[in-house]
Amino acid sequence: MVGDRPWFGTERMRIAVVYDTPYVDWSPEQHAAQMAKDLANARKVEPEMEWQVAKALQTNGHDVLVLGVHDDLRDMSVRLAEWKPDLVFNASEAYLDNSELDYLIPALLESEGYRYTGAPPIALLVTRNKAMSKKVLAYHGVKVPGSRTYRVGESPAEEITLRFPLIVKPMAGDASEGISQASIVHDRSQLVDRVAFVHERFAQPAMAEEYIEGRELYATMLGNGDRAQLLPIVEMIFEAAGSRPEDRIATQSAKWDLGYRKRRGIKNVFARRMSKVASERLARTCYAAYRALWLRDYARFDVRLDKDGEIWFIEANANPFLSYGHDSAEAAHKAGLVYNAFIQRIVDEAMARDA
Numbered sequence: 001m002v003g004d005r006p007w008f009g010t011e012r013m014r015i016a017v018v019y020d021t022p023y024v025d026w027s028p029e030q031h032a033a034q035m036a037k038d039l040a041n042a043r044k045v046e047p048e049m050e051w052q053v054a055k056a057l058q059t060n061g062h063d064v065l066v067l068g069v070h071d072d073l074r075d076m077s078v079r080l081a082e083w084k085p086d087l088v089f090n091a092s093e094a095y096l097d098n099s100e101l102d103y104l105i106p107a108l109l110e111s112e113g114y115r116y117t118g119a120p121p122i123a124l125l126v127t128r129n130k131a132m133s134k135k136v137l138a139y140h141g142v143k144v145p146g147s148r149t150y151r152v153g154e155s156p157a158e159e160i161t162l163r164f165p166l167i168v169k170p171m172a173g174d175a176s177e178g179i180s181q182a183s184i185v186h187d188r189s190q191l192v193d194r195v196a197f198v199h200e201r202f203a204q205p206a207m208a209e210e211y212i213e214g215r216e217l218y219a220t221m222l223g224n225g226d227r228a229q230l231l232p233i234v235e236m237i238f239e240a241a242g243s244r245p246e247d248r249i250a251t252q253s254a255k256w257d258l259g260y261r262k263r264r265g266i267k268n269v270f271a272r273r274m275s276k277v278a279s280e281r282l283a284r285t286c287y288a289a290y291r292a293l294w295l296r297d298y299a300r301f302d303v304r305l306d307k308d309g310e311i312w313f314i315e316a317n318a319n320p321f322l323s324y325g326h327d328s329a330e331a332a333h334k335a336g337l338v339y340n341a342f343i344q345r346i347v348d349e350a351m352a353r354d355a
């Protein structure tokens with residue numbers, strides 16, 4: 001057994017990996033079979049994050065239950081009560097296919113007294129609402145771009161006090177959903193159109209934010225309290241881009257479309273050199289935001305570093321993407337935690353905290 005999990009001396013645990021699934025009628029056996037099939041095909045198609053997490057936990061010697069949730073929290077509740085996990089690994093990103101309802105899963109786990117990994121409902125709710133999280137952070141002295149929120153049906157008034165260009169985003173968006181080159185607006189008429197587009201397309205408030213010119217940095221936090229640690233910073237670089245803001249933002253294509261990334265010279269690398277002052281500011285921002293937003297175990301922040309060395313807070317991601325080879329796992333790897341050790345560390349952190 002020791003050979004299977006050379007990094008940690010923790011006990012073998014019963015860990016249920018909970019995740020959202022589109023498959024309403026699947027039995028637990030069907031989920032497990034799909035996991036085995038996808039992992040066997042991993043060289044060709046990247047397996048779902050929950051399979052990667054479950055596999056890492058198994059390799060680390062734990063008993064693992066994979067528990068897909070689609071539209072029935074009672075089913076999750078019954079199955080957890082039967083299986084009696086020591087810990088639930090929350091790998092869910094949505095409920096009822098709706099990422100805005102992601103908080104319901106930890107809310108139920110909490111009400112039933114399960115210990116689970118990652119953010120509590122309050123952190124999921126506050127970080128999902130980009131306007132709310134920025135207000136909290138501004139109170140704590142974190143630099144946030146000027147912004148204005150337009151509720152569905154509201155249109156920008158004649159006088160715009162924000163400084164153009166602006167970036168217009170769905171207020172509760174994820175994975176750069178609704179972020180494209182057209183999100184950058186240079187005048188009021190473009191702003192009006194884009195706000196209307198966000199309302200129509202996403203049926204949610206639109207947030208217009210001052211565009212911050214600067215380097216795009218991703219910072220992962222790991223651990224809690226005194227053990228909280230800022231992992232090495234990842235940077236998205238736009239090698240072939242011009243100076244237009246449109247070409248220098250992490251759109252959906254810039255993030256997920258490999259062909260587009262290649263054509264545009266877009267890469268994620270470990271952050272290039274930055275001044276001591278900037279890196280201190282970055283660390284201070286991350287620790288302050290982690291605490292202020294009630295984040296736990298792990299989280300990822302998107303920030304920008306401007307030419308004056310100022311750090312601007314762009315977005316907090318509670319329970320960020322954990323797949324192998326992506327920003328947070330790469331940052332952990334650089335800090336000496338290979339993938340299975342990274343996943344184990346999240347387990348250890350979740351077990352070690354007071355609540």
Ligand SMILES: Nc1ncnc2c1ncn2[C@@H]1O[C@H](COP(=O)(O)OP(=O)(O)OP(=O)(O)O)[C@@H](O)[C@H]1O
Nearest residue numbers: 145173174175176177209210211212249250302315
């Ligand atoms: N105020 C801003 N100034 C400059 N660029 C911005 C600003 N806001 C957003 N961006 C760009 O748009 C990208 C996506 O914005 P944001 O992170 O808010 O949205 P998201 O869809 O929630 O992203 P994620 O995929 O990280 O969840 C950022 O990574 C950044 O490149």
Ligand SMILES: [Mg+2]
Nearest residue numbers: 175176302315
């Ligand atoms: Mg983001």
